[in-house]
Amino acid sequence: LPVLQEILISNESMGDWEAVDANSHLIFHINRKNFPVGDERRIQALNELGKWTLKAVSDEQIKSFQSSAGELVDLYKNEIRQTEKLANYDGKNFHLAFLYLGEARAKMSVTKEIIERPLTDYMMGQPQSTTTTRCYLVRLPNGRATQVCETVEVPNLDYYIDPSQRQYQEISRNLNDIRGAISDAFDIVQNEEAYSERLNLLLTEIQQLTESYNTFVTENAL
DSSP states (O other), X not given: OHHHHHHHHHHHHHTOHHHHHHHHHHHHHHHHHHSOTTOHHHHHHHHHHHHHHHHHHHTTOOSSSSOOHHHHHHHHHHHHHHHHHSOOOTTHHHHHHHHHHHHHHHHHXXXXXXXXXXXXXXXXXXXXXXXXXXXXXXXXXXXXXXXXXXXXXXXXXXXXXXXXXXXXXXXXXHHHHHHHHHHHHHHHHHHOOSOOHHHHHHHHHHHHHHHHHHHHHHHTTO
């Protein structure tokens, strides 16, 4: 691990982002295989991978490498699920709180990706137009009126409306998950009575993430 960490630093200095991505995943994989769930080193390795992934996605340094915000969400969810099953141990609550916030940050990145996708990504093969029958009265030369019907092509409103609704629903689900993760972390903070540097760090992260969430919602009128 120390050797890989030095190589990673070298990769970063040379701007070899593909190597940085590969080594970041390898470091996390080694930590996950060698340290049990709940071990500080394992959680720290996931958080470091999370920081790299979100930076890479935000700066568009990677597109076809292993890293993605969606993959990161799954890693955090899996770690949270396994940690929650453990019997209580010293530091468990703090570990869970940091994992919740990591999941929330990854979800924020996913949500930003969703809102930037073109609506064509959400189209389900519906036709752009459809046909309908329109009828109207026509007055004949003898003064009588008769009904004439014809089939005309009109825009299919679902073609334009449904994609935006599907996109909005996906955004809403992610925003609900983000609020839930932040709330779970905050509940842990509320139950901790003793002040500590770790507690202060948690409070700072919760505040920053909450502000980021509020800014995103306001800017996108969600």
